[in-house]
Amino acid sequence: SKGKFVEKILPDALQLIASNIRAGLTTERALIVSARPEFGPLELELKKASKRILTGTPIQDALAEIANRIQSKSLEKTIWLVNKGIGSGGQIADVLTQLSDDLREQNSLQDEIRANISIYIMLIFFAAAIGAPMMFGISSFIVQILSKQISGLQNIEVPVAQVSSRTPFAGLPQSNISPDFVLVFAELALLVTVIFASLTMGVINTGNEKNGFKYLPVLFIISFAAFFAIRLILSTMFKQLI
Template identity: 35%
Template sequence: MSQLDAIYQLHPKRYRDKIEEESNYASIENQKQAVLSIGSLGVAICSLIIFLIPYSTTIRGVIAALALPIVYFSFPYIAISVAAERRRKEMERVLPDALLLISTNIKSGTSINRAFLASSREEFGPLEDELRTTAIEISGGKSVQEALDNLRKRVNSGLFQDTLKVLSDAIESGGNTAELLESSAEDIRTSLELREEVKSSIRMYTIFIVMAAVFGAPILFSITVYMAETTTQMWSQTDLSGEASSFASGGSTGLSFEQPDVNTDFLVQFSILALTITNFFASLIISQISNGNMKEGAKYIPFTVSISVGLFLAVKTLLGSFL
């Protein structure tokens, strides 16, 4: 056993099973190297961010102890899942055309394995490799049902798996495979068109979330922090001792004024943390309502957080310069 394998075996078995399942869907062969590389990169980035936090060493140590394990295990899983989701979308997009081509080849008198092989074209992207692999398995002695079942296990797509299940049942019962493929291709194309219509109808909600989380929240936070800093500065320039003396000489009831204790640095840190958390969940929500898959929103997080925090700092600086 190599050193890489030994380190990988130290990961929890349930975690390894999920990684291997997603790697199979994403067609990633060396998932061990991917897990260690992406996990180490995530830990390095998180460590740099924690080091830049203006807190004491003890607090930063506690944050690191809590955050680093989560980052190490979550980063590889999210990255591999996003790759699997991208591959699924590419295959679903070209699936109707591939089914029609397979149907045409079968109508011309070609066997099912040769029809799959002849239909594995470069324009089909990742589906090309899957069709070729299935054709090779059938030619190598596996039954058509077994080869199609293996194909279903390699693709994490409801549309794809349902189509292959119907195709497998039709071949087993001796149905008209070519006509079945044509009707399935038409149904899949209609389903994909309906998905696009749904995306268009909910696009307004996505825009609203982006405007509120990425643009609205940073501007409001920057105005709040600027007002707090301005108020604190005004209090620091006010002579409160004279006010207290005048009240005392006038026989007042002891009413006095004190400068409010406002930590503006804490407000800035809280604003950045709040914006990070807000945009983290906003990215996941956008992905969920747009694609029906929350994990795909992970690819939006770096952009939404960077834009939001950058806008907050920029507006805060501009307010201080012009006002």
């Protein structure tokens, strides 16, 4: 957006204006000379502010109108601080230089925070899209194999005379949990994991869990595709056990 763009170039613009003022230019002249094309929407606003100052508008009012047209909290705070500095009789160039340094440091911290947030989101995405499907896919397949093997052992008829406490699998209990139940449970657990992962990414990225729903369709497709792909691969590799 326009406000975000201005926030990025604002430190450079302030530094340039300060340099022009130190070079001996008047404030209004420094503003118009500093209005460069690379500053985008700020270029036009600086030229307008310069013209207003030339026509008699107080510099504080001319600068305040810039913040009214460009929606940016950083720009609004910066102009407020500049006007405070001017009102208290401070040197405009020094005020602008200090604000420029502070904004650069602030932007650097924000970039670092965004980088860390991106790493967290990638980890959560990987866990929900790859890690969880692998875990649920492998575990549900193992249950399917074990259930099949145990069922086969229970169907083996052993003469009563040969049955003893030492007979392998003698008296093996019948499991009440079917492989189909485990498969459905794994799918539901994966769905819950995907939903909560999406909400968590929304909170981390924007501070609002509702914004995480935009990740849900992609995460759902990838995770369930991985889940069934893993089961298919395992079924192909160990088809003799099924």
